[in-house]
Amino acid sequence: MAYHTLKQRILEGTYGPGYRIVIDRVAKELGVSAIPIREAIRRLEAEGLVEVERFSGAKVTRIDAKMYEDILSALAVLEGYATAQAYRNLTDEDFDALRQTNEAMRQARSDFDLTLYSRLNQQFHEIILRCCSNRYLVDEIHAFRERMDAMRVSVFNLIPHRASDSIAEHDKLIQLMAVDVGEDAVERFARQHRLATLEAFRRWNEQHTRLVAERKEGYRAPREIHRPGADP
Amino acid sequence: MAYHTLKQRILEGTYGPGYRIVIDRVAKELGVSAIPIREAIRRLEAEGLVEVERFSGAKVTRIDAKMYEDILSALAVLEGYATAQAYRNLTDEDFDALRQTNEAMRQARSDFDLTLYSRLNQQFHEIILRCCSNRYLVDEIHAFRERMDAMRVSVFNLIPHRASDSIAEHDKLIQLMAVDVGEDAVERFARQHRLATLEAFRRWNEQHTRLVAERKEGYRAPREIHRPGADP
DNA sequence: CATGACGTTATCGTATACGATTTCCTATGC
DNA sequence: GCATAGGAAATCGTATACGATAACGTCATG
Structure with missing residues (x-):
């Protein structure tokens, strides 16, 4: 199709x-x-x-850097709220899965396996998101993430992953949810977790000075030459 | 088109x-x-x-009531955040416009002019939103509102407007922004302002018991009868 | 070399035609 | 009266054809 x-x-x-x-x-x-x-x-x-x-x-x-930041911050807000809505629905199995996933991320970082690391990172957040009963919100978050991922592949593929911080933050988030510190605190932490990615992006972007979106100009389809009598 | x-x-x-x-x-x-x-x-x-x-x-x-609630709460989260991002960009003229609009809403409520009241309510929030620099966020909020409005027209058009509370809350929001109580407080208040609509909807929905989305079944286009020899 | 004009070609937007599929209506049986 | 079957009609999905428009290439000029 x-x-x-x-x-x-x-x-x-x-x-x-x-x-x-x-x-x-x-x-x-x-x-x-x-x-x-x-x-x-x-x-x-x-x-x-x-x-x-x-x-x-x-x-x-x-997409320019501004829009990337705009989407990222909107995503942070939605994810923070979704996490706060979801965490009281997490089972013991879910918490185990979170811990195991984060441990696997730690290993992937040691092995410098970026592809696996990214996949596990998505998996980590998916475990939480699947416990959020607001399906509309979850769909929106998925759509936002899709946009972010596409941009990352084509334009912003050299952004540092800040892996050490992320893994530590996952550990902290698990703890906050497990002891049930309250929706506000969970929301704030989950939002900040994503916003930290935004801060890392900003620092990286300033260092690189040029407009990243200008790099890797989209490839224009080559034009086929038609000549009378030529084969199609 | x-x-x-x-x-x-x-x-x-x-x-x-x-x-x-x-x-x-x-x-x-x-x-x-x-x-x-x-x-x-x-x-x-x-x-x-x-x-x-x-x-x-x-x-x-x-759309069922659950989805209406889901959209409404996601909208509350985004609007809260957008308001917090926007309010420090408001000028004196903007604050004047907000106060005037809210005063006009008070008058429209006295006149029981629901159409004008709704238009002014939109206008009120638009004054704030236009000062938010995150265009992606603003576009998303507009899209959400569009969905809400369409649902309101076709299905949920008897939901009470809680006009008195709204106008008082607008007054309070203006005050919070004017004295700059901080982004968190503004965000929380603006979010709660929208969530109060959700609570009102829930109470109304429970009172009415039946599944509102089943009411006013979509009208099926009538079938045109074709007969040989008949005029088109 | 850069810019503008002009003509050609590629591409876009959509009408018409037609086979595939679903919907609707009628007849029949219980 | 209700359920089921079957056929007709309506509707869907898309190929082909063709006019409208933009992109591209070439040539002339400064």
Whole structure:
């Protein structure tokens, strides 16, 4: 299906920011007409992943550092609240899973296995989020995270992970939830945990001075030369 | 344009929850082919306003009381945070505008002019929101509010407005911001202001016992009878 | 070399046509 | 009256065709 293919390519960075998706070319490549491609692009547009300009087609949305920070801080707020709503629903098994996941993260950091580390980090937060009964909130958080992950792959892939701090903070969060210090304190800590990533990003961004979003300009599809008599 | 027409009809309640949008009929009515209608529906799908089932077309999303509450509480969290981020950017003119708007709301309540009251209430919060520099957050809040408003029109239009409390709370919020009691206090108050609406809704919903979302079933487009030889 | 004009080509947006699928209506049986 | 089956009609999903528009390449000029 066209939608899933296009979305995946955007999320994994094959189509970088600013890249112009040529509808006819994708249609030909996937063996369908332009209509389902156009429908897919309308969905992606509504999700904010592409921008559609009339008669010019769809470009992958370009993200600057400001927007990255804006999304990250909005995400911090929602995650903080969701964690506070969720933690009293955590079972003993959940707490065990959290501790094991964080321990595995510690090991992944020692092994310098970034891919595993990231996956475990997601898993850690997912254990908590799955206990939040506000499904709308959870869906929004997932959508925000998806956007963040896509940006990270294509643009901000050199941001330091601050792994040591994260793992220690997970330990602290587990403790706060286990002793039930109250929703306010849990919310504040969980929010700050995410906001610390924002602070790390800001410091990194200032050091690098240039506008990171300008780097790795989206790849423009090559233009096929048509000559009368030439093979298609 | 098809998208705007369809969206407006959903937002103003012409198409209620569960209503099946018949693509060919709308296309004929608007004087276009089915293709732009389908594209519009894909956008609305991604926005959560309709649900698309393969070969059965699009139905306006049905909302139950739980989802209404979920959205409302997520909105409360975001609005609280946005207000805390915005208030130090408010000018003297902004504060004057807030006081005037709240005074006009007081008058509208005395006149029992619900439409004006609601418009002024939106205006009040918009004055604050426009001073929030996190544009992503503001866009999300607008999207949430849009969903809430659509639900209110079509399903929950008898919810009490708790006007007296709201106006008093606006006065208090203005005061808290003016004396700069700190972001935490402002955030907490602004969040609670919205959550009070949630509590009012819950009380009202329990009193009414029945599942409000079942009421006012979406209107199904009438079926046109085709007979050979009949005029189109 | 840079810029602007102009023509060609690629691409976009959507109408029409048509096969696939679901919905709806009618007939029949209990 | 109600349930079920079957066929007709409505509707959906998308390929193809084609006019509208932007992108691109080439050429002329300063």
